[in-house]
Amino acid sequence: MRRLRQPLPLLSLFAALVLTVGACGGGSSNKKASSSSGAGSQTITIQNFKFNPDKLKVKVGDKVTVTNLDAGAPHSLRADDRSFNTGIFNKGDRPRTITLSKAGTFPYDCEVHTFMKGTITVS
Numbered sequence: 001m002r003r004l005r006q007p008l009p010l011l012s013l014f015a016a017l018v019l020t021v022g023a024c025g026g027g028s029s030n031k032k033a034s035s036s037s038g039a040g041s042q043t044i045t046i047q048n049f050k051f052n053p054d055k056l057k058v059k060v061g062d063k064v065t066v067t068n069l070d071a072g073a074p075h076s077l078r079a080d081d082r083s084f085n086t087g088i089f090n091k092g093d094r095p096r097t098i099t100l101s102k103a104g105t106f107p108y109d110c111e112v113h114t115f116m117k118g119t120i121t122v123s
């Protein structure tokens, strides 16, 4: 006869502990700040129907310059909530600049090709 079964109460106590620790320890909203140059200006390049980088972290007030390198393909960079929008522009057009004036996480897409997506996180 084996008696290796765990007593059930101990297990549930352990589970409760894990849950509690998880609740308290989580929510580390203060992740490492963007390790950019801190000059308040960054760039996103559009090429091959992709935003590069497609995930960008900036500070409130920073500007992001967007360049389209796809010949013959007009693109835009448009926040889902429309808080920024480059409008549609082409390769060879002057780069567009957007200003990130409020904190938050902003998903965006291209108005012409809505499968093109990215996120700018402003803190």
Ligand SMILES: [Cu+2]
Binding pocket: 049, 074, 075, 076, 110, 111, 112, 113, 116
């Ligand atoms: Cu596009």
